Amino acid sequence: MTKALDIVFLGLSLSSSWGNGHATTFRGLLRALHKLGHRITFLERDVPWYAHHRDLRDPDFCELRYYDTVDELRRNHQRDLRRADVVVVGSFVPEGRAIIDDLASLCTGQFCFYDIDTPVTLARVAEDDCDYLARRQIPYFDVYFSFTGGATLERLKSEFGARSAEPLYCSVDPERHHWTGSTIKWDLGYLGTYSPDRQQTLEALLLEPARRLPDRRFVVAGSQYPGDIAWPNNVIRIEHLPPAEHADFYSRQRYTLNVTRTSMIAAGWSPSVRLFEAAACRTPIISDCWPGLDSFFPASAIRTASSADDVTGILLRQSDRARLSMAKQAHSLVLTRHTGAARAREFTSVLRQPRQMRPVLDLNIESAA
Template sequence: MTASVRKIVVIGLSLSSSWGNGHATTFRALLRGLKAEGQEVLFLERDVPWYASQRDLPTPDFCDLAFYDSVEDMIARFAPALAAADAVIIGSYVPDGPAVIDAVAALGVRALCFYDIDTPVTMAKLRRGEEDYLARRQVPLFDVYFSFSGGRVLDRLEAEFGARRAEALYCSVDETRYRPTGATPDLDLGYLGTYSPDRQPTLERLLIEPARRLPHCRFAVAGPQYPDDIDWPANVERIEHLAPADHAAFYSRQRFTLNVTRADMIAAGWSPSVRLFEAAACRTAIISDRWEGLEELLPEGEAVRIAAEAADVVAALSEISPDGRDRLAGNAMDRILAAHTGRARAGDLLHVLDSLPAQPLRRRA
């Protein structure tokens, strides 16, 4: 029996370093899934000092990884691989993104795709005329615009921005790396995420204020770039950065974990964070802010506890029994592992690529 093998080139923000970004873990889960499906992937990453000094996956075993210094350097060295690829996927937030897109499109690649891991942010930027990683005129260039947001966002991409075909490609989790460790939890509530000004008010409301009201409980916030002037209560542990290898252990320390969504993503809806999937895969009970589409993913009261105010978090920490917490965590884990692993997402990607106009496929015996 033979299996169709595609040669796929991905140009993304980062695969080698998870420092200060959620793209690396998203790409890692997806590309491991593609490897499991027998696909061949080359990932091209701009060599920048802030990731070069913080690389936690310099030599992945599931794809080829190469670095380039500039758009000109990338084209000079990798034009043959790009031209021969069955699909080229360019990600959001790639440095000099518009120039990268124009240069790759000029090669006449077989299938040119965009993977937006920041779709609501991208749409808001384009409406303001900000085109640092994607120009509005370029949206119709792509055979497929993959969006990590679904629902009505897909209609807006096509109707407002001219996408020829918008498809949901949610982030996913590598269940072989995100799973319960069996550790006894020593934190009542934790949060994992890089500092973001639009998320900070929610973090203040749903973690820092509850920490002040519950001085006997333990809290933790892990992630870089938080300003020095934040007034952290004494019962909040600060962890500057956690490599992905340490995420499962961190989630397993928590009785509950907090999911906080960026404002643009709340406004758009249907934009689940990779952290949501990772926590669920680790069987950690989730407290989340509310956004459209969440209850389709994780039903309220069954697989997630939704909080709007500090009092909601205090009530959850004070009133939910260990058995109730375990039911929330178990139901969320079952739902995420059933449909949101890297291999499941790789299948979604390949299904869309297979539906494009016929292209020559390389076959492996």
């Protein structure tokens, strides 16, 4: 697009990265769109758990506004939403179904959905157990942007009726994620909020290696871990790590571990933002295995593991030369293909495509409630 666009995002959170990965994703994309000259507004539900942990209160790349209820959103922001060139609703927005129904009849510009949780969303939608999106609403979006690529994009169209499904993967900001020069402190680290479906893999690929290698140092950073987890003595725990500290955290690790949620593994083509952050910091990555991983990082740029034996073998036997060569390749790939600037260009490029006729919204369906 050649003209500056007026873009409104409604997302889970921009102001707080506490307990969610949405904020980091939105920050990188919106910052890059702002640099391209577009006008950005972000509307966020004002909820106490994010209000108490805000680490970005006054962004310089967009206007951040809060609302308390859907009715307040209608009253106070209707004019901005109606005149916007593009309105994007994100996954996990509270009362998203009601908001989408309002916007589908209100928006005069392009109306899009950005799913940062696509496999989770589609599983819930299929069971009619998704409070932020209904199956019947999917065809109303001009573009359904998805964190997950591969076969899921065709499934969105053939099974769920999306008129256009495009990948818009997570990204990294090289100005904020880069090698800091800090001395290595840990042999292996992990950054991620607690998730039950990741815990077994974290146990196998980090906690068990820590038990087997008591002279090595490990670290796990992230919130919401249960109090009954038996952390080995050589595993340091960091309860919450603000985004501003991610680069130094990665720079202090010989290797970092990537662990993928079960639903993301099943869908494939679902890279975590932590992969790109670590690579941008030149930190070598050990990852669990999932379909499509090699389309982002070839085998020469990453190590995969499925057991504690795999991890301990890498830590004990891979040379520093091989380790650094792997990190260099991953770093080059990320800076070329997976920055916020790259995603912003992909986003606006999709919006150039001709729009299809939007169906008439039927508000008399019970599932809209």
